Amino acid sequence: MRERSLEHVISRFLRSSPEKGIEMPNKAYLGDSVYVDIENGMLKLTTENGVGPASNTIYLEPDVFEALSRYVKEVGKKQAPGTE
Numbered sequence: 001m002r003e004r005s006l007e008h009v010i011s012r013f014l015r016s017s018p019e020k021g022i023e024m025p026n027k028a029y030l031g032d033s034v035y036v037d038i039e040n041g042m043l044k045l046t047t048e049n050g051v052g053p054a055s056n057t058i059y060l061e062p063d064v065f066e067a068l069s070r071y072v073k074e075v076g077k078k079q080a081p082g083t084e
Helices: 005-014 061-078
Strands: 030-032 036-040 042-048 056-060
Touching: 056 061
Parallel strands: none
Antiparallel strands: 030 036, 036 042, 042 056
16 A cells, blocks of 8 residues: 555545535544544544543544545445445
């Protein structure tokens, strides 16, 4: 797998999903108590209530983010009308 910078991966993601409105590198709320930020070249996902410390933290390296993106696309294709 080709190694890519996180900025490259995210910028491609943002171009394909402009409605997400994620601004880098500030923390942004995604929904359902999930926040995203960039830390040490990785996406940092946290669950929190916005007041106290994060309940859970997941760091996604660029390759893992790419794999997650491919998974979401494949699941979307399988669940699209007329593809059953």
